[in-house]
Structures are given as C-alpha cells and as structure tokens.
Amino acid sequence: MKLNLSSQIVLNKVPEQYYRPRTAVERSEMTRCEKLFTDIYPKVEEGAKVIADVVESEIKRAKAAGKKCVLALGTGLSLNPIYEELIHRHEAGLSFDNVVVFNAYEYFPLDKNCAQSAINQLRHRFLDHVDVKAENIHTPDGSIAQDDVFEHCRAYEQLIAAEGGIDIALLGIGRMGNIAANEPGSSLASQSRIILIDQTAREEMSNSFGTLDQVPPCSITMGIHTLLSAHKMFLTAWGEEKSEVVQKIVEGGITDTVPASFVQTHNDAKFVIDLAAASKLTRIVHPWLVTNCEWTDKTIRAAVVWLCQLVQKPILKLTNKDYNENGLSDLLALFGSAYNCNIKIFNDLQHTITGWPGGKPNADDTNRPERALPAQKRVIVFSPHPDDDVISMGGTIRRLVQQNHDVHIAYETSGNIAVGDEEVTRFMHFVNGFNQLFCDNKDEVIKKMYGDIKEFFAQKKPSDMDTPEVRTIKGLIRRGEARTACTYNGIPLDHVHFLDLPFYESGKIEKLPMGEADVNIVRELLQQVKPHQIYVAGDLADPHGTHRKCTDAVMAAIDLEKEAGAKWLDDCRIWMYRGAWAEWEIENIEMCVPMSPEELRGKRNCILKHSSQMESAPFLGNDERLFWQRAEDRNHATAELYHSLGLACYEAMEAFVRYIP
Structure with missing residues (x-):
C-alpha cells in the first residue's frame, strides 16, 4: 500500500536534469542563482537516505579511529524521516554506542520532566530507539533558575569543546528561516544563549504543546557560531509550505532576518530538500533563466x-x-x-475557463476541461475538515448541484480539535435546558454528562487533553454545521458522509500516522459510489499536515482500486482543489470555474454556516482574516490575474488541477 503518493505530485513534470543535474558543468549552470549547495529529491525518503548515509559513514569512521562521533540534533518534524531511517539502520546492525548527542535547543522555562520538552521529543522520535549511551546525551536544562542561564550556556559550550567539537549538525528550518531556536536578528557570532521565541516559531511549536498559550516564551539554544563550527552541516525541509523560505535561504543574500542564510558561509554544508520545497527555486520555477x-x-x-x-x-x-x-x-x-x-x-x-465543472451536455468538449458525457455524473468531494469543501470549492459545488450532478460530500476527519470549549459549554447549556423544560429534568444521562463536563472545564489546564466525551461533542458540533451547509447547497443528507478517519483521533494537534484503516474507509466509499469525478485537497501547505494525510489516504485508495482493475476508474477524473491556505500557480491550472457576485455571496453564506470556525476558532493561524475572507481574497486574486492577462473579467474564480493516477 502506497501511503505517500502526494509527495509524488510534480505538477510541472519537472525534467530530471533540473533537480538532478547529470554533470558538474550542468549543475554549475543550473545552480548559478544558488549560494548554498542544495540537493533536490523527488521523494522525502530519498533525501533522508542520503543524509543517513553520511551519518552512518561518519559514525563508522570515528569508531574505526577509536573516536566518538558528535552530533548536534534538532527536533523539528522535518527530521523525522532521517531519524526513522537511522532507526532502521540500527535495527539492521548499526551501533550508536560511540555517538555523543547535543540537543540543539530547549524550551525555557520548563517544569522538571516536562513531557513536551525538546529533549523528550528527541528521545521519543530517535534516542529511545537506538543505543546512544545515556551519559553521552547532553541538553540545555530548561528548568534551571533564570539567574543561572548565562553560566549554564557557557558550560554547555565548554562541554561541546571538550568532546572535540561537533562532527555533524542536523537541523530543520522554521518558516522564518530560523535554525535551532535562532530567531531573525540573531548574530553570526552568537553562541549558546537564552532567546525570546517569536510568534511564528511559537505557532510551529504549538504542535508539541497542544495550545499556543502553553509554549514557553523562551528557548536556550545553540548559537549561529556554535552551529557553524560543526565540521559538516545538513539542513532539511520538505513540502511546499517551506518553499518560500527555502528560496530565501538558498538564493537570497546573507542576512540576520533569515538566520539560516548564514549557513552559506560554511565550507561543508548541504541543504537537502524535496521537489515540493524546491518549487520556488529559479531552476525549478523559471528554468529558462539559468539553462x-x-x-x-x-x-x-x-x-x-x-x-x-x-x-x-x-x-x-x-x-x-x-x-x-x-x-x-x-x-x-x-x-x-x-x-x-x-x-x-x-x-x-x-x-481552462468553464461554467460547467461537470462537463456541458450536448457540447463539443474537445477544448473543455471536462467531458460532456455522462451528462449527469456521480461526484465525490473529499473534504479533510468539515469546512474545507465550501472554503475551497463552495462555488463549484453549488454549480455541480444546480447542473443536476449526483454530488456526495465526504468529510474525512471529525475536526473536533478545532472547536473551542465555549462552543461545548453553549451546546451543553442548551441540552440541559431542553432536559429541564421538556423532560422534567428526568434524563439522568444528560444531567450527569452536563455536570461532568462542567467540572472538567472548571479544572481543565490549557495543556490537558479533552475527554472522549468532550471530543465527541465537539465532533457533533462540526457535523451539525456541515449538514447545515450541505442542506444550504441542496445536497441530500444521505449524500453526506462522515468518515472520521482514525489517524486524526489523537486528541492532539500532532496526529497519528495515516495507515491501512484510513485507506480502507475511503476505498469502501469509492466502491459504493463509483464516481465519475473525484475532488480532493491539493492544499498540502496546511501547517498541521491533516490535508496531506487525507489526500494520501484518497490516493492510496485509488491506487488500490487501480491495481484491482476497478472498471469505474476508467471513466473517472480526479481534480485537486486549493483555497484554504494557498492557490494553484496559473501555469498549472487546468480548470477554472468563474463565480458571479451572487454566487460568491452564496459561497460566503455557506462558509458562515460553520459558526464554530469564526472568530473564536482555535487554529486560525497568524493570518488575521477569517476563512471566508481568505477564500474570497484568493478567488478575487485568481480572477484578477486572468483579467490582467487579457481574459474575461469575472468577480471570482476557483481553480483546479487534474491528478492522473
């Protein structure tokens, strides 16, 4: 079962020589805009293996010389594929008993034995699975008194020096170009120190702590000078959400506003990225400028x-x-x-422009994005969260329904963690009041649950995970909103499917791995409906990763159906939408559905049915606009781009790219 097909979506069908030059001369030509040695791989796994090869070789070289191998390690999610590869190699016989690990940063201040500490994350993801000796694991202490931090950092630098310096520094990058916890403004000469974490970095770190409020305000971090003193450096980044900062680090100037740009000065540093993260590098997006x-x-x-x-x-x-x-x-x-x-x-x-996203009946479809027949198509719209469908393609959904297609909406996750506690309180007040007014307060189940939830919220700490009952109620709230939106769009409730994929139900921002159980749920629906059209999220820049996992589940299910020779696939087209977090580049757009002012207003009304996702929604991110505002701005921008190129002027447009399995 292929669980990572989304990583293979290369929309431009980039020729291999652009990301894997055949000769040194060709590489020199391709990379003329790049100031940091950068290797691009079509798959994350390939890049992870290349880094693991170097780490394994260095460990073995040091062991043969009777020396220790000193690693400086980060805890970013982008390092997980490398850690997983190293764990596999340990299981195959690679020993880490001569490895010394220095944790690149730690949150401050922390309680002793804080489960979310950076070192505990590093243990969970890597160290607990290999044989690094306990006495060879070193980390800043986030629980020390503030008055002791300066001396503690000085001692940490001395400890690194006593071990002979860092052999390999292995780090991810933040959205602002930070490495370790070195924020914009960090000096090239900086050593280990305490630093205030900026808002963007705090949002990234909230994946580990559950809520933004729980992320400590500071970090004790290795400095830029400390990291650059490593004999070798590897930076990693995967996915298009990192593409903008990758371009700045690789092709921009050296500046303290992008701390990772200082790595350009290192004499043995390599940036290892996938094709999605490389999508804004000149050799990928504007190859005619370099070759x-x-x-x-x-x-x-x-x-x-x-x-x-x-x-x-x-x-x-x-x-x-x-x-x-x-x-x-x-x-x-x-x-x-x-x-x-x-x-x-x-x-x-x-x-690419069509007012008939399901195909126009009795029309010449030679130059149309969609085929004319069958005139009425069975359609499944897969929505990662219970509002992504209307945020990303609400106007197109309304068109499909109005043009008499058989539209099904499949909500892949419950979306329960994105509901605030006050929403639960409001609904429980209603249920309790209903019990009192219409049931003479006789329903003991409601009375007990109301009391239990009220007590839980009274004692709940920001870092506490919701109880299963609270998560269930939050999921019901989102189900109700989704049903209301579907009814507004004219979709029968028996065509509304809540898949509740298991990977999402961790109760935390960081989800479980997506696996066979998720894929089988999606596949069962595909076999039931046998659609002529599938719409799936291509918005893989979703910062919490849910969109990517949901898309992987759909693509894996389609792949299994293809391998099984499913006949319905012969007459099915798959369209990828965006809109919640980004929009397709115009060179990739293959279908664009225009909207009138009235249709755009209908889309807005539909998004507003998801009232729990308005001002008080927990995960609006650092974009102050509400989701309906983001969607309208992107749809307006697409229409304006078409108009600026000399095409018809529409109020707004929704864009799609075809996926061919």
Whole structure:
C-alpha cells in the first residue's frame, strides 16, 4: 500500500536534469542563482537516505579511529524521516554506542520532566530507539533558575569543546528561516544563549504543546557560531509550505532576518530538500533563466505569464522585443513570432475557463476541461475538515448541484480539535435546558454528562487533553454545521458522509500516522459510489499536515482500486482543489470555474454556516482574516490575474488541477 503518493505530485513534470543535474558543468549552470549547495529529491525518503548515509559513514569512521562521533540534533518534524531511517539502520546492525548527542535547543522555562520538552521529543522520535549511551546525551536544562542561564550556556559550550567539537549538525528550518531556536536578528557570532521565541516559531511549536498559550516564551539554544563550527552541516525541509523560505535561504543574500542564510558561509554544508520545497527555486520555477529550457506546454505558459507580469502587459500585447529583451528568444524561434506564441497561450488559458465543472451536455468538449458525457455524473468531494469543501470549492459545488450532478460530500476527519470549549459549554447549556423544560429534568444521562463536563472545564489546564466525551461533542458540533451547509447547497443528507478517519483521533494537534484503516474507509466509499469525478485537497501547505494525510489516504485508495482493475476508474477524473491556505500557480491550472457576485455571496453564506470556525476558532493561524475572507481574497486574486492577462473579467474564480493516477 502506497501511503505517500502526494509527495509524488510534480505538477510541472519537472525534467530530471533540473533537480538532478547529470554533470558538474550542468549543475554549475543550473545552480548559478544558488549560494548554498542544495540537493533536490523527488521523494522525502530519498533525501533522508542520503543524509543517513553520511551519518552512518561518519559514525563508522570515528569508531574505526577509536573516536566518538558528535552530533548536534534538532527536533523539528522535518527530521523525522532521517531519524526513522537511522532507526532502521540500527535495527539492521548499526551501533550508536560511540555517538555523543547535543540537543540543539530547549524550551525555557520548563517544569522538571516536562513531557513536551525538546529533549523528550528527541528521545521519543530517535534516542529511545537506538543505543546512544545515556551519559553521552547532553541538553540545555530548561528548568534551571533564570539567574543561572548565562553560566549554564557557557558550560554547555565548554562541554561541546571538550568532546572535540561537533562532527555533524542536523537541523530543520522554521518558516522564518530560523535554525535551532535562532530567531531573525540573531548574530553570526552568537553562541549558546537564552532567546525570546517569536510568534511564528511559537505557532510551529504549538504542535508539541497542544495550545499556543502553553509554549514557553523562551528557548536556550545553540548559537549561529556554535552551529557553524560543526565540521559538516545538513539542513532539511520538505513540502511546499517551506518553499518560500527555502528560496530565501538558498538564493537570497546573507542576512540576520533569515538566520539560516548564514549557513552559506560554511565550507561543508548541504541543504537537502524535496521537489515540493524546491518549487520556488529559479531552476525549478523559471528554468529558462539559468539553462536551455526543455519547452513543454506548461513551461511555455509559465514563461509567458512570467513575462506578462514582468513587463505589465496582457498576453496579446507582448512583442518580439519583450521576448528578446527578457531571455525568451527561444520561444520566438519555436513559434516564429510573438503573435503565434501569444495566441497559443491565450487560447490555452481561455480553454481552462468553464461554467460547467461537470462537463456541458450536448457540447463539443474537445477544448473543455471536462467531458460532456455522462451528462449527469456521480461526484465525490473529499473534504479533510468539515469546512474545507465550501472554503475551497463552495462555488463549484453549488454549480455541480444546480447542473443536476449526483454530488456526495465526504468529510474525512471529525475536526473536533478545532472547536473551542465555549462552543461545548453553549451546546451543553442548551441540552440541559431542553432536559429541564421538556423532560422534567428526568434524563439522568444528560444531567450527569452536563455536570461532568462542567467540572472538567472548571479544572481543565490549557495543556490537558479533552475527554472522549468532550471530543465527541465537539465532533457533533462540526457535523451539525456541515449538514447545515450541505442542506444550504441542496445536497441530500444521505449524500453526506462522515468518515472520521482514525489517524486524526489523537486528541492532539500532532496526529497519528495515516495507515491501512484510513485507506480502507475511503476505498469502501469509492466502491459504493463509483464516481465519475473525484475532488480532493491539493492544499498540502496546511501547517498541521491533516490535508496531506487525507489526500494520501484518497490516493492510496485509488491506487488500490487501480491495481484491482476497478472498471469505474476508467471513466473517472480526479481534480485537486486549493483555497484554504494557498492557490494553484496559473501555469498549472487546468480548470477554472468563474463565480458571479451572487454566487460568491452564496459561497460566503455557506462558509458562515460553520459558526464554530469564526472568530473564536482555535487554529486560525497568524493570518488575521477569517476563512471566508481568505477564500474570497484568493478567488478575487485568481480572477484578477486572468483579467490582467487579457481574459474575461469575472468577480471570482476557483481553480483546479487534474491528478492522473
């Protein structure tokens, strides 16, 4: 069973030589904009194995010389694949008994034996599974008195020096380019010290602590100078949510506003990333600027759109001079003139626009994104949370229903952790009042549950996990909102499916691994409906990872059906939507559904049915806009982009990319 197919979605079908140059000369050409040695791999597992190879080799080299191998290790989630690979190698015989580990940072202040401490996370993810000796594990102490921190940091530096210095520093990067806990503003000369954690880093760390309020305000961290003193350095980043900061670290200048950029000064540092994290590097997104480009339909479209934005002209106004002066003379040679190229790309983009997302009956569908037949299609919209469907493609759903397609909505997770306690209190007041008014207060189950929940909330600490009963009620609240939204869109309630995939039900922000049980639930629904269209989340930049796991579950189920020779797949198309966290790049868009002002208002009304996700929702992130505002802004921006390129002017548009299994 393939559980990571989302990592293989390479929308541009990037030629291999762009991310895996064949010769040193080719690499020099491709990476001319890059200031840090960067290796790109199509799969996370490949990158993890490359790093593990070096770590294993260094451990064995040190052991052969009768020495210790000193590692500085971070605790970011991006390091998990490497730790998992090293654990596999330990199980296959690799010993870590000569390894010395220095934890790169620790939260401050902490209670003694805090379960969420960085060192406990490192133990849980790696150290408890290998044979590193207890006396060889060193960490800053987050529980010491504040007056002792300076001396403690000095002693930590001396301990590193006493072990002969760091052989390998292995670190992830934060969204602001922080390494370890070195925030923007950190000095190149900084050593181990206490530092205030900024808001963005706190939000990332909230995955470990359950709530933002529980994340300590400070960290004791190795400094930039301490980390750069390592003989070798590896930075890692996976997924498109890190693509912007990766571009700054690799291609930007050295600046304390992006602390990881200081790694450019190291003489043996390597950045290991996957293709999604590399998606904004010049050699991937604008390859024509660094090499003789392999021109495909999507690459040509990307180049022409880039040129339009550069010279601020619509497509049909581009001239030969525009192409020649901006490094796109190859396209003139390919098409003969700017006019011929302009017409092709204009028509390509025009053909992505359709008011018939399910296909237009009795119409020539040669240049339409969707086929005309069957005229009425069975459709499944998979929604990771109980509101992603309407946030991301609410206008398209309404179109599909109005055009008489048989629409099913499948909510993959309960979404219960994203409901505030006050929502439960409000609903329990209602249930208790109902019991008093209409049942003479005789329902003992309601009375007991009301009392138990009231007592639980009175004693609940911010770090406490909700009881199963509270999580169930929170899930019911979201189910009710989802049903109301579906009814508003004209979807029968027997077409609304709550899958409650098990991986989500950890009760914490950090979820369980997605596995066979999740895939089988999705597969059963596919076999039941046998859809002609599937819509699935392609918004893999979701900061909490739920979208990616849900998409992996759907793709794994489809893959199993394909292997089993399911006939329904022969007449099924799979469309990926975005909208909650990002939008598709225009060169990748294959279907774009326009909305009138009235239709956009209908989408907004539908999103507002999810009242628990308004102002008081726990996970709005650092974007102050509410979800309906984010969705409208993105839909407006897509429409404005099409208009700026010289196409029709719509109020808003929802974009889709086709996935071919």
